[in-house]
Amino acid sequence: MWSAPQEMRKIGLYMVDADAQQAALALARMAVLHPLEEPGGEALPENPAAPYHEVYHDLNSRFGKISGFIRKPLEAPAESTRLVTLDRLQELDQQLKALWAQISALEEQIRRQNERIAAIRQLANSLQKFTSLDLDLGRLRRQGRFLRIAVGTIPAENFNQLRSALSLTKFLIKTFYSSEGINHVVLFGPSQHREEVQDLLQSADFRGLVVPEEFTGSPTQLQADLDLRSREAEAHLRNLQQELYDLIDANMATLQSARDALLLAQPYASLGTVLKGRGGLVYLQGWVPAQREDEIRQQLVGHLEYPFQLEFSKPGQQEFDRVPSLLKKSRLLRPFQGLVKNFGMPGYREVDPSGLFALSYLLMFGMMFGDIGHGAVIALASLLFVRSYPGVTIVGVLAGMSSLFFGFVYGSLFGYEHVVPALWMSPMHDPVQVLLLAVFWGAGFIVIANLLAIRNFYAAGQFEQAYFSGKGLAGLLFYLAAFYAAYQVAANGRFGWLEALVMAAPMTVIVGFQWRRSSGGLVERILVVFIEGLEHVISNVSGTLSFLRVAAFSLNHIALAAAVFAIAGMLGSFGHGVTVVLGNIFIIVLEGAIVAIQCLRLEYYEGFSRFFNGKGRAFEPLKFET
């Protein structure tokens, strides 16, 4: 039902430098080592893997940039024991650096070519607007001795500043068309300022219309010329792109070698800051699952060439915060473990609540959304995601089956309450009983959460917390006493000295414990202890009442179905059918989603927050990146 993360051992491996890469490969193949970075101090001042890490990082970065251009799939490396030397990495890095320089240059040419094509298109667009201008285009080519005319485009945001600046050169500029942030302009002025204006126009990102030598004055001819230039520019762009792909294809062998080398070098490179050493001796430490001690020893004996020293030690209590948590693997529980990790990672000595979470989540979902038809639809629809999101399928099928089971319990089929006989009863028949049941369910849930909290405190060596705190044994006893007292008041109308005593005793322990832990002035301590005590009482009451929603949603489910049938009843037979179908879809999608979220909320806030701080570190083993 629940378990703690796997037992771990601290590993310390002393070896000679020459064996370090082989050791990294062996450990990565087993995926058993969570490396531990600790300062080596004066005894181990060197980081022998640092240069390797640096070159690996450069090569990886370059390969990452180039890989976006690779069109053919790369093959997986045939072996995982081959060592990649630092020299080999450097050699590949230089090759990729040279290749990237060529690619980058081509990319830059492609960028400029794209800009050129955009400019030609803008000019072609300009030309189409010339019909509204009374201007002889031939003048653009025949620049006179005294008058210079230019037509072109500039970004709209540059226009006003350019117009003002041009006034200093006695040039005039006029926009004859404006679109998409581009002004299509004509400008003219004295030829003597031509060079000055040329510099200015360049700063303003002006793209001028060039009139060919053979131009006779017809805009059609100019249009044809622009079309030709556009086609040539596009052809050139395609050539550049092809050149780029050819360059990649011609270097596929190098890229394949680089990718293989990166895969094989990654484990050792990732130890760049972890591996400590001195004078040819290196030290590696980390955490490994206890059950794999023997396998690790055998693999290292099999693969390391020189003698080595291997130590395994049990983590001390003071190290628990730093030990990574490796949750037990289970295909069925994996999606639920994902939801648990959403809240936080269980600490090394904490309970992994995934099993309990899965069971209670599914039960609550079924209770709140009990319907044979709706459950079957959810289960079947979840199968659609079996390939893309297997986790969704597992949760969906199980939730659907739970819903289906409670559908039989309630005798509900697509909202019809009288088609299938109820194994128990429909929630509508006795809502008070259903609400009471939900309160008992909540109380049971909170008691279990409290027991888990006690267990977690105990496992972490926090014995005082386990016995005397509000989340510990005293808190549990207070909760049970309060529940008993509430039951006596509700059932017998009695709150006597026994009830007062059983509640006061554990509360006194809780308050005393808080008093001991509090600090500050007398008034401040009284205030803190009073508020914390009050908060403890309120959170227990509100937490228990929070579970009323389990009953509320089961009632709501029937009420929604009744509303659908009421609307359908007002329509003809076709309308009735359509309304019932659409209404059921609405209930499955909307209410199903709400119930799923409400269940998660109950788990997180009324369950996890009581026993689980979620500050654990995930076990992240050294392994081959694929």
Add this chain to the structure above:
Amino acid sequence: MSGFSSVYLDTRLTVLARRLFSFEQLIDFIELDLERILAQVREHTGYDYTVDNSNPRLIEGQLTNHALDEFRILIRPFSGSERRFLQFAIRWFELVNLKVLIRGKFNAIDSDLIEEQLIDLRRFADLPIKQLLETDDPYEMLRLLETTVYGGIVRPARRMYEEHGNDLFLLDATIDRSFFIDLHYHARFLDSEDAENVGRVLGGLLDRFNLLWLLRYRFSYGLSPARSFYLLTKTGNRLHSAQLLRLARLDSVEEVVVALPREYRELLANVAGISDMETVMEYYSLSLAARALHRLPNLLSRTFSYIVLREAEVRFLQALIKGKQLGFENDLIRQAVGARA
């Protein structure tokens, strides 16, 4: 903004404004050693700074990040166009990193050295620093930068680089020009009262940069009047378009100074050299911001003024502390922070 938020912001601004150092206090710091400077900073502001000689940039990052944390708190009560305006104004800090990256790559400086000069802006950072540092040539970096929020600022810088090569002033000025055009654009969406109040502070900044750039383009780089004018940014408080056009036509720094509006003419009358003029204009524009912070009731304008003043203070302290860490003479530090003018 709700009444409660206004009172909250007003109180915050008043408290923070008291923590700003006066120009005289900052100048006095030059005579002190680093430990005493930091002790006085701690006493006045409550901030404790760590000196780490192995990482001189650490303290610069701390100075910037404390300021950014304050801005985050100040901006929180604003919404809509006011918030967008202030958020854009804060980008000024990231422009420092942008310039370091561009200069570094254009000068083929090693990525590790460039990284050392960058300030860690944490959650305020929009630039993909890691990827930018991994670029192999300036054009690759520019292509990457053009895909970021700074694309509009980088494109003119590329043109300037292609035209004039790696000239620090021209590149910096081009980047700053684009920034101010965009800041001015954001200011257009403020309501009229905010726009008017913010305009007084922003106008002072624009005048300062326009005058400096005009002098540099015309007389240091010998650009034509038209081009020099074109490369200026939006117009500010006193130097309007027609006035700048007139100034651009003049043939010497002295003629320009004489032709300036009376207030600026008097300020610069006895100042020799464009660098010292730059400093005088900077402190003048900061005095406008200080006046707005302490005297104007408009909260947006006061917040913007605080950002402007705090940025200048951070820049001053960074230069001062760096100078002290490197063991520079006080005279050299005075020159670096512009305290001689």
